[in-house]
Amino acid sequence: MxxxxxxxxxxxxxxxxxxxxxxxxxxxxxxxxxxxxxxxxxxxxxxxxxxxxxxxxxxxxxxxxxxxxxGRPPMAPGSLQGVQLVVPDIKAAHAELVGRGVEVTGIQVYGQNGVRPYTDGDQLDNVGFFFFTDPDGNGWAVQQISSRG
Missing domain, CATH: 3.10.180.10 (2,3-Dihydroxybiphenyl 1,2-Dioxygenase, domain 1)
Incomplete structure (x- = not known):
């Protein structure tokens, strides 16, 4: 199924x-x-x-x-968090949203030593992220995955 x-x-x-x-x-x-x-x-x-x-x-x-x-109450506007979009090129996606006037965080790298800002030369596949919210505060993550295992 x-x-x-x-x-x-x-x-x-x-x-x-x-x-x-x-x-x-x-x-x-x-x-x-x-x-x-x-x-x-x-x-x-x-x-x-x-x-x-x-x-x-x-x-x-x-x-x-x-x-x-x-029997559950409805979700309040802005309460949905962590919806994730996946892109093959996070730098291009980040630049596109910035160019469209969307307020986004910087690109971050998640690794064994925690989270840090992206620097030139970093490998971003699976570990590169940035974040934004919609006008109500619903939270979105954008992750780079250019190939899957």
Missing amino acids: NWTLEVICLPVTDVDRAKQFYGGKLGFTVDFDSQQGDVRVVQVTPPGSGCSIAFGVGIMDEKTEALRFT
Whole structure:
């Protein structure tokens, strides 16, 4: 049995602002923006990804069937942390987001001796990361993986 991750639901306060950030600033493809009654769903997909991001009204709140089923409260906007994007060239991805006006951390190297800033010549495959947040504070990591074992 294959299980594929297709959609991550993202809690946001302002659907149009989130759509502008993900579709405009980050350059994700806006797959659709649909409203039926009081439910609005926007789905965006990072270039090259098989997994999309969905946000809207009526998909992460008390109207959501899955939340009623589990008895769990909805996630607050900004509470999703650690969603990770993978790129083959982290320096190029970092430069692209900086060029788009996204506030990002510097590139960091995670190794046996802890975390340190990237310096020229560092190997970054699997250990190079940078981070950013969306307008609500949902936290994203970007990791370089150019080959898999």
